[in-house]
Amino acid sequence: MSETMPQEFWQGVEQFNSRQFYACHDTLEALWIEASEPEKSFYQGILQIAVALYHLGNRNWRGSVILLGEGSNRLRRYPSNYGGIDVDELLSESVALLKTLQQIGADKITAASDLDEQEALTLPKILLTNN
Incomplete structure (x- = not known):
C-alpha cells in the first residue's frame, strides 16, 4: 500500500474489488x-467507474456507459502507476467493458436475468502496484 494514500482510499479499493460499488x-x-x-x-x-458498475448491476445501461466513459477519461491524465494502483490496467478493463456494453446495447442488458451469466461482461478490478 502507498504511504501517500489515506486508509479510506484502500477501504474503497477493497470495496470496489469485492463488488460493493455503492459503498465504494x-x-x-x-x-x-x-x-x-x-x-x-x-x-x-x-468512483465514477464504481457508480457505472453499480448502474450496470441495476440494468441501467445508459448510466453505466456514461460513467464508464467519464471515469476512464478522467483517469487517462494519470501515469501508469499512481497512488499505489495500476491505472493502466483499470483503464484497459474499463474501456473494454465500455466497448462491450456499446456493442451489446441497452436492450440486452435490461433483459438479462443475471449479469454474471453474460460471459462477455468482465468487470474491472483495481490492481495494486509495488510502487
Whole structure:
C-alpha cells in the first residue's frame, strides 16, 4: 500500500474489488469532497467507474456507459502507476467493458436475468502496484 494514500482510499479499493460499488462510491466521495488536485480527480475517476458498475448491476445501461466513459477519461491524465494502483490496467478493463456494453446495447442488458451469466461482461478490478 502507498504511504501517500489515506486508509479510506484502500477501504474503497477493497470495496470496489469485492463488488460493493455503492459503498465504494460513498467511501471515495468522502475523500473526493475534501481532496485537492491531483488526488481529487483521481478519486473522482475511480468512483465514477464504481457508480457505472453499480448502474450496470441495476440494468441501467445508459448510466453505466456514461460513467464508464467519464471515469476512464478522467483517469487517462494519470501515469501508469499512481497512488499505489495500476491505472493502466483499470483503464484497459474499463474501456473494454465500455466497448462491450456499446456493442451489446441497452436492450440486452435490461433483459438479462443475471449479469454474471453474460460471459462477455468482465468487470474491472483495481490492481495494486509495488510502487
